[in-house]
Amino acid sequence: MNHALAGRRRGTWTWLALLGATGFAWWLGGESVRARSAVPLLLALAVAKGVLVVREFMELRAAPARWQLLLVGWLVLVAALIGVAYYSGVR
Amino acid sequence: MAVDAAQLTSLQPVPATAADRRLPGDLAVWVFILAELLVFGVFFLSYAFTRAHHVAEFNSEQLTLNRAAGAWNTVLLLTASYCVYRAVAAARAGARSRIDLWLLAALACGAGFVVVKLGEYAAKLAAGISLSTSTFYMFYLSLTFFHFMHVLLGIVVLGVLWLRARAGAYGPANLNGLESGASYWHMVDLVWIVLFPLVYLLR
Amino acid sequence: MQFKSQAAAKPYFVAAIGLFVGQILFGLIMGLQYVVGDFLFPAIPFNVARMVHTNLLIVWLLFGFMGGAYYLVPEESETELYSPKLARAMFWVFLVAGALTILSYLAMPYARLAELSGNNIVQTMGREFLEQPLPTKAGIVVVALAFLFNITMTVLRGRKTAISSILLLGLWGLAIFFLFSFYNPSNLVLDKYYWWWVVHLWVEGVWELILGALLAFVLIKVTGVDREVIEKWLYVIITLTLITGIVGTGHHYYWIGTPEYWQWWGSVFSALEPIPFFAMTVFAFNMVNRRRREHPNRAATLWALGTGVMSFLGAGIWGFLHTLAPVNYYTHGTQITAAHGHMAFYGAYVMVVLTIISYAMPILRGRPCNSPRAQVVEMWSFWLMTISMVFITLFLTAAGILQVWLQRVSDTPLPFMVVQEKIGLFYWMREWTGVVFLVGLVVYVASFFIKGDERPA
Numbered sequence: 001m002n003h004a005l006a007g008r009r010r011g012t013w014t015w016l017a018l019l020g021a022t023g024f025a026w027w028l029g030g031e032s033v034r035a036r037s038a039v040p041l042l043l044a045l046a047v048a049k050g051v052l053v054v055r056e057f058m059e060l061r062a063a064p065a066r067w068q069l070l071l072v073g074w075l076v077l078v079a080a081l082i083g084v085a086y087y088s089g090v091r
Numbered sequence: 092m093a094v095d096a097a098q099l100t101s102l103q104p105v106p107a108t109a110a111d112r113r114l115p116g117d118l119a120v121w122v123f124i125l126a127e128l129l130v131f132g133v134f135f136l137s138y139a140f141t142r143a144h145h146v147a148e149f150n151s152e153q154l155t156l157n158r159a160a161g162a163w164n165t166v167l168l169l170t171a172s173y174c175v176y177r178a179v180a181a182a183r184a185g186a187r188s189r190i191d192l193w194l195l196a197a198l199a200c201g202a203g204f205v206v207v208k209l210g211e212y213a214a215k216l217a218a219g220i221s222l223s224t225s226t227f228y229m230f231y232l233s234l235t236f237f238h239f240m241h242v243l244l245g246i247v248v249l250g251v252l253w254l255r256a257r258a259g260a261y262g263p264a265n266l267n268g269l270e271s272g273a274s275y276w277h278m279v280d281l282v283w284i285v286l287f288p289l290v291y292l293l294r
Numbered sequence: 295m296q297f298k299s300q301a302a303a304k305p306y307f308v309a310a311i312g313l314f315v316g317q318i319l320f321g322l323i324m325g326l327q328y329v330v331g332d333f334l335f336p337a338i339p340f341n342v343a344r345m346v347h348t349n350l351l352i353v354w355l356l357f358g359f360m361g362g363a364y365y366l367v368p369e370e371s372e373t374e375l376y377s378p379k380l381a382r383a384m385f386w387v388f389l390v391a392g393a394l395t396i397l398s399y400l401a402m403p404y405a406r407l408a409e410l411s412g413n414n415i416v417q418t419m420g421r422e423f424l425e426q427p428l429p430t431k432a433g434i435v436v437v438a439l440a441f442l443f444n445i446t447m448t449v450l451r452g453r454k455t456a457i458s459s460i461l462l463l464g465l466w467g468l469a470i471f472f473l474f475s476f477y478n479p480s481n482l483v484l485d486k487y488y489w490w491w492v493v494h495l496w497v498e499g500v501w502e503l504i505l506g507a508l509l510a511f512v513l514i515k516v517t518g519v520d521r522e523v524i525e526k527w528l529y530v531i532i533t534l535t536l537i538t539g540i541v542g543t544g545h546h547y548y549w550i551g552t553p554e555y556w557q558w559w560g561s562v563f564s565a566l567e568p569i570p571f572f573a574m575t576v577f578a579f580n581m582v583n584r585r586r587r588e589h590p591n592r593a594a595t596l597w598a599l600g601t602g603v604m605s606f607l608g609a610g611i612w613g614f615l616h617t618l619a620p621v622n623y624y625t626h627g628t629q630i631t632a633a634h635g636h637m638a639f640y641g642a643y644v645m646v647v648l649t650i651i652s653y654a655m656p657i658l659r660g661r662p663c664n665s666p667r668a669q670v671v672e673m674w675s676f677w678l679m680t681i682s683m684v685f686i687t688l689f690l691t692a693a694g695i696l697q698v699w700l701q702r703v704s705d706t707p708l709p710f711m712v713v714q715e716k717i718g719l720f721y722w723m724r725e726w727t728g729v730v731f732l733v734g735l736v737v738y739v740a741s742f743f744i745k746g747d748e749r750p751a
Contacts, residue, residue, distance in 0.1 A: 064114065
């Protein structure tokens with residue numbers, strides 16, 4: 001198996017994983033689920049999906065490490081602060 | 092550019108040494124991407140912290156949004172990103188004839204996003220909702236519209252890439268333009284991945 | 295001088311410095327009128343002094359930009375200027391029109407000037423910074439078009455560089471956005487839109503492109519760093535400027551009768567406006583630290599670094615101070631705005647024009663740089679003007695904070711004029727610091743007349 005084929009497979013699996021995560025998130029966000037308990041899970045899913053896009057589609061896993069750090073750092077920071085905002089809104 | 096042929100024809104295996112690591116596309120595009128992420132980040136946090144003061148209003152109005160449309164749009168953007176990824180892979184493998192096909196598929200997905208989004212806007216407009224209706228709708232419209240403008244720009248970028256790919260501009264030795272445009276499109280996708288749960292799902 | 299036609303810049307620079315002196319004199323007059331209300335009344339009322347102070351600023355900066363462009367473009371394009379004759383002719387047209395305008399401000403009441411100059415045909419007068427009578431506005435357009443024609447033809451004929459393209463983009467934008475000044479709708483909100491589309495899109499949009507291009511040019515010359523590196527920085531700065539600056543216009547829409555969402559759009563985007571200025575600071579220091587030669591013109595390097603720092607402080611930090619809607623709710627139209635205006639205009643635009651003058655003028659006068667003695671004097675003027683501008687800004691900021699407190703935040707708010715009395719001390723301190731600034735300016739002018747051995751010691 002050559003690199004090109006491995007790369008394509010990897011991309012396809014990434015895509016399928018992203019679609020699965022999206023479906024799960026959509027179900028979690030529905031009215032049947034108790035909303036508050038879904039918050040951390042939805043944020044974690046968003047970060048996980050973002051990391052897949054950054055590493056695989058943007059191909060930053062093959063770029064100088066600081067670029068991956070910057071983009072993943074952005075994701076984690078934004079998600080964490082959103083979590084803080086939601087928590088502070090619960091009270 | 093100091094990239095050897097073996098690395099170009101393969102699909103960028105993780106490089107053995109730090110020196111082999113390189114950023115796909117032009118540095119300027121990446122700085123642009125960082126600036127965009129910063130703007131979106133500030134917007135997202137403005138939404139989240141404003142919501143903390145109007146929890147009840149945000150929660151009830153959020154339920155009026157079309158979650159299914161949002162989810163389908165996520166699927167379309169992710170699929171477009173995958174197609175763009177495959178287009179770059181095809182260019183890197185020297186399979187010129189497949190580059191423009193993958194780009195065309197990505198364009199179709201992007202167009203699908205636009206159609207779904209316009210349908211959503213039309214429904215909200217018909218319900219008499221505008222930027223001045225409430226804080227939640229102000230954010231919903233501002234955030235999604237700002238992102239929508241990025242999708243439109245992304246489609247223009249993909250269109251240009253498609254035209255140039257048809258003219259045979261991209262191959263293993265000429266990737267810079269294709270990779271730059273691809274990175275921009277992935278950024279549009281990345282931002283939506285946070286925007287969709289934030290505005291449509293989290294409550 | 296690499297190209298003979300670069301000499302076209304010289305009269306522009308001389309006029310710029312002359313008008314700069316005038317601007318500062320009128321600044322001192324109106325600064326005194328803040329505390330001695332009837333000073334020079336009725337010969338020069340406050341509103342006239344203010345108009346002359348701001349209009350002279352705009353006019354001399356435009357002279358500086360044009361001079362900078364005439365110097366920079368032939369060298370970047372590696373060809374002679376398309377028409378040095380046109381450049382000379384336009385200099386005189388612009389100078390005479392500018393002088394006549396200022397004299398007419400001083401010679402007659404503003405309403406009379408409006409009547410005489412055809413303001414009842416097309417109403418354009420009476421708006422801050424755009425007070426010019428119709429013939430002057432038309433003249434500005436003619437001069438700008440002739441200038442742009444000249445510059446664009448030169449660029450088209452020669453080498454195209456990132457610096458000259460960005461300069462051209464900035465200058466064309468400057469001319470195009472000025473066209474909004476010809477429309478003055480009677481609806482006050484619409485009027486404000488058109489007004490900001492000139493004023494904001496100038497100073498927080500296209501002027502920044504001109505600033506970036508001039509600074510990048512001088513940095514290439516004095517540091518010897520690769521053009522590629524500098525151009526990459528320039529692209530980044532310009533992109534950031536345009537993203538934050540254009541939507542950032544919203545920070546002027548908060549309280550003028552526009553929908554509430556502008557408070558969000560304006561706050562979010564304008565809060566990011568310091569970033570390009572910060573990038574500019576890092577850019578200037580980074581390039582000077584990586585310099586590959588010791589350019590004998592130390593003064594020009596100092597001005598370039600000063601531009602980086604002061605534009606970030608004045609435009610970036612002092613702008614951010616009052617750009618968020620909840621803060622601006624209390625601060626709009628107070629001395630905080632004046633503080634920001636002073637340091638931003640000085641730090642960004644005055645200093646970049648003085649940078650290009652400092653670099654180009656010795657060459658235009660036939661030597662690579664001024665004598666060490668002249669440079670020392672010039673550097674003294676740099677510190678005198680820059681430090682006094684810092685203090686002017688601090689005093690105005692203090693006056694502004696007090697004003698906001700006494701007049702707007704307090705449980706028992708005081709009337710405007712009572713508050714003005716109470717903050718008089720800060721106005722006095724600002725005025726005396728202004729005198730120091732004038733001394734700095736005199737020292738600056740004097741540095742042009744100091745002879746001495748040209749070789750560095």
